Amino acid sequence: MKKTLFLSFALSLSVLTSCENKFDETNANPNDPTSVPAERLLPHAIYSAVSNIIGPSGTVSLGLDAGNGWAQHTARIQYTEIDQFSYTSDLQDLPWRSLYNEALADFQRVIELGKSSGNENYQAIGLIMRSYVFSVLTDVYGDIPYSEALKGTSDGIVAPKFDAQKDVYAGLVSDLKLANDLINTKAVSKEGDILFAGDMTKWKKFANSLNLRLLNRMLSKTGASIDVKAEMTRILSDATKYPVMTSNADVAQLVYLTRPNNNPTNENRRTRDDHRVSATLVDKLVALGDPRLAVYANKATATGEYKGVPNGLPNSDAGALGFTKTSKVGDYFTQETTPAVIMSFAELNFIRAEAALRGVSAAGDAAKAYSDGITASMSYYKLTPPADYLIKNALKFGDAATSTVGLTQVLEQKWIALFGQGVEAWTEYRRTGIPSLVVPKVNYNAGMIPTRLPYPSAEENLNNMNFKSALTAMGGANTMQTKLWWAK
Numbered sequence: 001m002k003k004t005l006f007l008s009f010a011l012s013l014s015v016l017t018s019c020e021n022k023f024d025e026t027n028a029n030p031n032d033p034t035s036v037p038a039e040r041l042l043p044h045a046i047y048s049a050v051s052n053i054i055g056p057s058g059t060v061s062l063g064l065d066a067g068n069g070w071a072q073h074t075a076r077i078q079y080t081e082i083d084q085f086s087y088t089s090d091l092q093d094l095p096w097r098s099l100y101n102e103a104l105a106d107f108q109r110v111i112e113l114g115k116s117s118g119n120e121n122y123q124a125i126g127l128i129m130r131s132y133v134f135s136v137l138t139d140v141y142g143d144i145p146y147s148e149a150l151k152g153t154s155d156g157i158v159a160p161k162f163d164a165q166k167d168v169y170a171g172l173v174s175d176l177k178l179a180n181d182l183i184n185t186k187a188v189s190k191e192g193d194i195l196f197a198g199d200m201t202k203w204k205k206f207a208n209s210l211n212l213r214l215l216n217r218m219l220s221k222t223g224a225s226i227d228v229k230a231e232m233t234r235i236l237s238d239a240t241k242y243p244v245m246t247s248n249a250d251v252a253q254l255v256y257l258t259r260p261n262n263n264p265t266n267e268n269r270r271t272r273d274d275h276r277v278s279a280t281l282v283d284k285l286v287a288l289g290d291p292r293l294a295v296y297a298n299k300a301t302a303t304g305e306y307k308g309v310p311n312g313l314p315n316s317d318a319g320a321l322g323f324t325k326t327s328k329v330g331d332y333f334t335q336e337t338t339p340a341v342i343m344s345f346a347e348l349n350f351i352r353a354e355a356a357l358r359g360v361s362a363a364g365d366a367a368k369a370y371s372d373g374i375t376a377s378m379s380y381y382k383l384t385p386p387a388d389y390l391i392k393n394a395l396k397f398g399d400a401a402t403s404t405v406g407l408t409q410v411l412e413q414k415w416i417a418l419f420g421q422g423v424e425a426w427t428e429y430r431r432t433g434i435p436s437l438v439v440p441k442v443n444y445n446a447g448m449i450p451t452r453l454p455y456p457s458a459e460e461n462l463n464n465m466n467f468k469s470a471l472t473a474m475g476g477a478n479t480m481q482t483k484l485w486w487a488k
Helices: 002-021 038-054 062-070 080-084 089-117 120-141 165-182 200-218 228-236 264-269 279-288 315-320 345-357 366-380 405-417 422-432 457-462 464-474
Strands: 074-076 252-254 275-277 340-343
Touching (some): 038 062, 038 422, 062 074, 062 080, 062 089, 062 422, 074 080, 089 120, 089 457, 120 200, 120 422, 165 200, 200 228, 200 252, 200 340, 228 345, 345 366, 366 405, 457 464
Antiparallel strands (some): 074 275
């Protein structure tokens, strides 16, 4: 027995000694890795970015409510305060927090992992998606932390300065050009790339098309630090070096899966029924005889007709219209797997049409780009323009007194095509004032459709000096009434 006890004790010591010598290895949690390869980080980054821009589903949100509602694509039939521009702290704070703390932090890490692993394509993907997220943030809030953002861990900058929107835009143009130039033939995980399945040509097309979106907003604006027309010409004149989208097969979109990775609109509709298609959009599509109406809206179940809801009605008036007598958002947009469009081929064509009307010769023929934009928008939903639709709505150029007629047509059709991309539609309205939207009689923003979201309270509390400097530079208080640089 003594020999057995001694042997047991000796074995115990041996095991303990072995454990001490391999303590770090033994106590490593396989479910909490200290480093994550880029292909594992990328899906969460993309999903987080896109879903927080078009949704999220469980609260008053940037895409489903502010974007869609303030662009008058949709309207509330109950809880109409958001249509009257009465916002909550969730709407003010969540986009900033989620996009900076989750999406941008992840994309920055993807860039760094691409550098450390010697894979330029991951650097490029990180740059493209980081540029997209930064562009949304500056389009929503105005001046934002950009050049010093994301440097909290690397450089210890915990109170980053706010960069002027015009400088953010110039930086993003440069970042997207760099991304295009970095792309090569190195492999990217198809499973990790949930946008383009490792197709780097499509990433290039997205980078340059997104760049044209930003450059188009800079056209004719004062104070730009780059030659905007020259930059647009650079892209549009060299399709080999700077390819852009050429068909709906190139659309940048996140295709959702079944629950729990379902489309935020689908998740929202599981418990809510307070959104309808706006009367502004329904009336416009009816007037045009536009076949997209059948995709964008459902017929009211009680009447079998399309009936939109005016934005911003008092709750009692909206409710009186009847839940079964008004048009819900079309079934296509409420499915689990409905894609979230980041940028479409239709939008690119309307950008080219506008640029051509504004004197960018490399953009090509304005009338063709305009017509191609309408066709691309309809064909995305497997529709064909009616025989006389393009004829009746042909681009008009007019004389000097009516030179804006054609531009208005382009921007109205762009607004129609952006249905489902609420933030982008709201941004385009704020930039151009087209289409002419009627401000709800009952509103909480001094008779104006909101021009921005206020900075979140955390910035005022934790980055107060830079917060105040940004408001001073933009020329306003922290309200929804200050015009952004590209709207001045």
